[in-house]
Amino acid sequence: MLRTLYQYIAPQTLAWLIVALPLAGATINGFYSLVASRFHKHASHSFTSLIGCGLPVLSFVISLLIFVTLIGFSAGQDPTMITGPLFQWVVTGNLTIDLGLKFDQLSLVMVLIVTGVGSLIHIYSMGYMGHDEGYARYFSYLNLFLFFMLLLVLGDSLVLLFVGWEGVGLCSYLLIGFWFEDPTKAAAGKKAFIVNRIGDAGFLLGMFFIYATLSSHNLPPTEHQYNFFNFEVIKHHSAYLMPVATPICLLLFLGACGKSAQIPLYVWLPDAMAGPTPVSALIHAATMVTAGIYMIARLNFLYVLSPTAMQVVAWIGAITAIFAATIGLTQTDIKKVLAYSTISQLGYMFLALGVGAFSAAIFHLMTHAFFKALLFLGAGSVIHAMGGEQDIRNFGGLKEKMPITAWTFVIGAAAISGIFPFAGFFSKDAILWHTFHGGHISLWLIGFVGAGLTAFYMFRLVGMTFFGQPQMGRGEWQKVHESPPSMGFVLLFLGVLSVIGGWVGIPEAFGGGDHFHHWLSGVFGKMVVHEGMEEGHAAEIILTVVSLLWSLHFAILASVIYAQRREWPTKMAEKFQFLYKLIFNKYWIDELYDFIIVRPLVTLSEKVFWGVIDAKVIDQYGVHGAGRLMIFWNRCVTAVQTGVVQQYLLFFVIGVVLILWGFVF
Amino acid sequence: MLIEWLQSHLLSLMVFLPTAGALFILLLPKNEAASIKATALGFTLFTLLTNIWAWWFFHGLADFELQETLTWIPAFNIYYRLGVDGVSFLLITLTNFLMPLVVLSSWREIRTKLKEYMFLMLILQTGMVGTFAALDLFLFYVFWEVMLIPMYFLIGVWGSGRKIMAAFKFILYTMIGSVLMLVAILYGYFKGGQSFNFVDWLTIPFGLKEQLWLFLAFGLAFAIKVPLFPFHTWLPDAHTEAPTAGSVILAGVLLKMGTYGFYRFAMPFFPEAVRYFSPYILTLAVVGIVYGSLVAMVQKDVKRLVAYSSVAHLGFVILGLFALNQKGVEGAVLQMINHGLSTGALFLLVGMIYERRHTRQISAYGGIAAKVPVYAFFFIFVTLSSIGLPGLNNFVGEFLVLLGAFETKGIFGIVAVLGVVLSAIYMLWMVERVFFGKLEHEENKKLQDLGLREVLILVPLCLAMIGIGVYPKPIMNKMHSSTEAFLKLTMRTDAKASAQLLTPSHQYMKNDARIIKN
């Protein structure tokens, strides 16, 4: 009896529910919100919360169930589960696209992060968005996001990945512009979508390239003969892609740049902070922006074929990491600082991918999801408490009023700065060590400097927000309060994760098992960089200690300066005025894009294409010109039409004469 | 008995049911608005039902199905010959699907000359369905013209703004093309054994020069209709000034006549010419995609913006057709349907807000999402479909078209991908300016949200969008063999070889015609 029941609820049969439940939640809440707003009623919060939070949590439970089941398989066996084609999407000519879900070590990690962190943030949102008019709408969007994100990470083919890829872009658009009555927020949403679309275009081309290459070879018949977008099939035939691996990888990487906010397409992410803070935590820190990393990790077999592409990925990552970190130094908006730190951390992950340390990248992805979600939610808690204020110059001393937020935030900051024994320490260190060990000294140096900067700006944030003297008016100070328990609970939970999250990947040099890496080795294989690891233990320890001290020193420096000696930075800024302005204005990149691309394009379209080619060349000269020509002809011909009937008759007689002429002569 | 008879005349039924409705409307008194509307709606629904009925009898084989042949004008060897393959059947279905919605959308918009309006609508449907179903070139031409006249009146009488100018521009542009097409039809008629039969034409041994000229003549007619890049300027005017229903039909069905013409006639008849011209046409298509998108971006009138977006979308269709592989062609066909649904829905939505505010200027709106959430939901939904969000219909078509184009025509596919980015830019920018931001205009504060009738119009469209986006297979299954046959014909290198390429039923049809002739 129980056994039969278990068969029905076996992971294989439940797998699709992981994806379907959030979609159901999104549909129900969306419809509910729509109907309620149509009839000017208030949507019930409890119902919305039940659906909106319950279904993601359920989804998380199922994921956990599947994880446990798969992990329970006998050792050595690949804990991979493929649901098989759930259905055939398109079949035409030499193209078959089957859609199915794929659970392997990598997607399991991602699913757990997405549903786990996602559920937590849903719960947090109940408190954070409690007073908002669009409560149901918000949860509907958030659930929809989960749906697409799960499709992205679970899809067994590039197509399904792309579906999720664009879908999360959509949700990001909707959620950034959630408070659409503020034009800047709506514009930020649009900007995010469009910049992402640019990357997506590259991604599409990359997909097409893979397909075109594979279909041009007469591949030996297999089970999925034309299913060229399937990861398994691509992997199976990856040898054929060898000659064109570099363009393919670069095109796909363009997509990753868009989604994961790397140079040159990072500009949307800071603006995306216009959305509600839990959204920033979930989408723009923990999950969606890591899609690019996931994608490259997923296609690792392709990237290793092209050292050039790997180099590009590593360099873009490293440059983005330090570039964003410098901007983070001067920002005054609490969320903007975190946004730039996200960009910077994503840069680290790309650096790891670029040097071939795929598992390190995913490791950092995971820990980053914990601590960055924590930081954002902490920031949200602060903003919530301050009634929407986001400028850190107006904070200060908040630890008195909101201890939970403050101390969990410090944990998060410590984690991101890479301080022992918090989560970030292990993951960041893995990246730096792999970079160094791979022989990329210059990249390592950049990463090393960046790590210091990270520690500095994060503790600047901590110092200015929670320590020192309050910088706000007395009345406002009175109103500051700790957040409701639903939010506090989530902060604490994430705080714990930020501490222990890294312990699953303690490297062997420290006597750990490096479980995380071994877990993922099923997907990534034994990477080249790991060979000869054993001899490097000593070097690894030395490097780690150096970088720990380096970060620690900056962390302490920053918290001291910004908590106690706030006038120092001002003086510094005055001394290096140009540099400060350059960084403070984010290197004028937005303005540059606007000047080079946006404005010329709009002007060209409006003044030249529409104004001249359409209106003048085609319409006025072409179409109306033809009309005028006809009118001219008409004038010539109607001259004969005098209106005097006798003359018509005369023409008639002349005609008769001419015809008779023909008869007679 | 009757049922069987009807079953064997399903196509004729679909073509002439609307005509019957039109004649019936003529009998009704002028001031009986309610019964006129009900009759029109009833007959369009009836046609739709017939279409659904026909769906079961249409199997998607490699030949023409539901054929009917009758002698019409024996002296000139002209037959009343109907038949559909997968593509035309789907387009007919699209037409019949849109018509009831369109009639429903005119419920309140049309206040003057309702009787004439509904009459013309139904005649228009006859013309459209007939054009898709005709297999005799003469019959095709007749239906083609039947379709133009009602549209001319719809724009000219019930339009807005500079409607007369728009109507003239529409009809003159189209007539120039169709007259050239008539010349080409007559040339082929005399060249190839005096037959208007579609199948006979496939075996006419045209020389290269002839092919080029004839292709140009046919192609111009269709290119204007599509519209391909430099021939597109009638479209924004006609779309903008036409009444809502007119715009919907114009975008949803009439534009497809051009691409369908390429698919059915111009390309299979003149394969050499297709090879010769395809780089130029592909260039125009890609230019159309980019150019249309860029110009759409800077429009100030919502309808005009959507009209320019049609130029871009139809560029994709042409790109897919001329990619000359099955992915591209099927993507193109799917894109025709998708464009009909999405752009049709956009026009309907614009019409709904126009009914309330009597302006289409983007600047007259702003922030109305807060006031009309349901409307905003539908609009954004359709917008997303239009910009090709995965999971909705346009994505499937665009994906296949781009993939097909990339595979065989490399660079054109790459440039066309730009269209994906640009479409997001212009649509979302418009959505931002119309729906988001502060509600500033006084008039907008009194806006009414959608009523039940309007929701009923939009829901079937949205469901169709989701359906095609998620599970396009049932639709695509109908057209596999047709597109295969099309490719075989278009790729043939030798006119004589085409005789062998004809599928069995083509042969059957020929014999059939012979029998009737004797």
Place this chain on the structure above:
Amino acid sequence: MMEPIFFYGFGGLAVVTALLMVTRVNPIASAVWLVVCFFAFAALFITLEAHFIGVIQVLLYAGAIMVLFIFVIMLLNIGAEELKARTMQFSGLLGGLVTIYLIVLITLGLLKNPVRFFEPLTEGYGYVAPVGRLLFTKYLVPFELTSVLLLVAIVGSVVMGKRKL
């Protein structure tokens, strides 16, 4: 042989009166000359053995239609001062030349063909009875149609003549 005498006599009369008709300024004069012309026609018809038609010509044309004309001319009552003097216009000159050339052309064309002599006639040719028989047998339908035509003409002229319907 009286035939040439009749032909040239009445033919010449017809031509002369026709010319006089087209050249008169006053329509009354024209009408009177036309009546004379029709008499000449009638004579020519009789010369051609078409006795019935000749009589009809006199009764219908000279008797009825021309009277109608004169009625109308008098009804309009155009005084001499309103009658335009004959002014020469380019189109008129051209018209005259073209007409003269037309005559030459037709004559030349006719003369190119061999001369056709009249055959001797059968008994009863030109009587009323054969015409009547043809009218009511072979040409019944056109004959009936003319009645419709006349009806239409009557209705038409009544409509035209009324000031207001």
Place this chain on the structure above:
Amino acid sequence: MMITLTHYLILAAVLFCIGVFGVVVRRNILIIFMSIELMLSAVNLVFLSFSRYLGTQDGHVWVFMVLTVAAAEAAVGLGIIVALFRNKQTIYVDEVKELKG
């Protein structure tokens, strides 16, 4: 000398052309109208000549028809003239130019 068919035809042609002359050259609508009657009669002459030549009487029937048409035409035409004069106060065709394109 014999009077042949050709004689009659030439005579008819001359009379017909005089009628044409009147229609083309004269501007008085009444005279134009009379010229038309003259032309009709000339045609009748042709009919009769051929009838005589062929020895059948079909031509007579057709002349009969022409006479009917002429009568009808006269009735309607004179009606038009009266109406024209009433509206335009003229009987000169060059003063009526409503058809000017």
